[in-house]
Amino acid sequence: MPELPEVEIIARSLAAQVVGRRMTALEKLDWERMVETPDLPDFRALILGREIVAVGRRAKWLLVTLDAGWTLAVHLRMSGTLIVRGPEALSDTHTHLVLALDDGRRIFFDDQRKFGRVRLLDAAGLRLLDAAHGPEPLGDTFSAEQLGRILAGRRTKLKPLLLNQAIIAGIGNIYASEALWIARLHPQIPAADAPPEQVPALHAAIRQVLEEAIANQGSSLRNYRTSYGERGHNQDHFRVYDRAGEPCERCGEPITREVIAQRSTFYCPGCQRMPVG
DNA sequence: CATTACCTGCAA
């Protein structure tokens, strides 16, 4: 479910609600493989009594900074949500982990598909997680020149390249298609064959789609909610994603859906052309 | 590079 914008909104909405609170109980954990590390007895013992100092994001990981040097890293994968609820709220069949706070509220980790994961990391573990990911596309240092260096020499097609978290962090299946449409680049172009004059356009497009999605509180197709339980509305602004058969707003050609690298990909065959030659 | 696995629910 969530890509960079959705995780960013969850991080912000969670921070606004729980920074300064202390975790007093692990009230529910009914899907134990959700906790990847450390083992469960240690996980329980280490988080109880910890204060939430900050909530941030790296790639699609939510990073809940705790006191005593620990970081609770949460990946929501396809269908996870993290919602703060009041003392009277009830868990349901999709609630797999509940953390009680010292003011009576609780953080619910609901996840229909059970792909979501939690790790409690020390400083070394956090460094490893950071090192496993490419640059943050909304970071100050991510430039068109850096993107050009990333594309140079790679035979991977643009669309799967954008989805590779080790190369660029945070882009997922929606925003990869959206960014390529804005940059007028066909998703099947081998990275090294992208016309050099279009690289700055792709750089700008990536930042534009992610920033717009954040401004729209993320895209709620199915499960995604902010930590207030609210839907985003960026799904109302897609140019190509989930719009197969509809006319391209730029050239009028019908938008195509094609499976590329095992993922649904949406693009306009009229204005996203393969380079000739 | 492609395929399969991990899970559940929903719409065609």
Added chain:
DNA sequence: TTGCAGGTAATG
């Protein structure tokens, strides 16, 4: 009943 879903890791 089948195919599909915002993600990723493991395996040929």
